[in-house]
Amino acid sequence: MTADNIRQKLEEAFKPELIEIIDHSAAHAGHAGNKGGGHFHVTLVSTQFEGKSLVQRHQLVYQALGDMMKDEIHALGINALTPSENS
Template identity: 60%
Template sequence: MADPTAQEVRDYIAMGLPCEHLQVEGDGRHFFATIVSSEFEGKSRIARHQRVYQALGDRMREQIHALSMKTLTPAEWAQAPQAPQAPASSHHHH
């Protein structure tokens, strides 16, 4: 079986889990997913990951060990510090 692309992994997760936000990066061997879903409300991190594995089903059983993920509820996502778009101004030169 060919290695899935990041887009395919994203599609698999989206098919099995309604997400507010879903981003998958990867090179075919290792993937990193940011998943925001209201289904994660009140669930532990382990339970959230199991929910994602469930969404992926058999499609990625072989590759699943290469998937690291950040699972957030919409509320947590809203509070999470997003990657700054502007250059960080933490360095002051005098």
């Protein structure tokens, strides 16, 4: 369910040309420091990343996910690309 929630929030925020979400949670269950949130990797291709630095792109993704970053997501890998960077 969390991956679906991530997808919905990112689609609403970025209207991406491509969105891919990989759930790595099962591989990390029970490791030190994991208090229950999932491990995910997202790839987004959106024109909204044009002219933005890598840090700014990541900040936009974190903002879009909001409170999910507190409880539902323990770790998040991000590939935030513009359409020209994805070709």
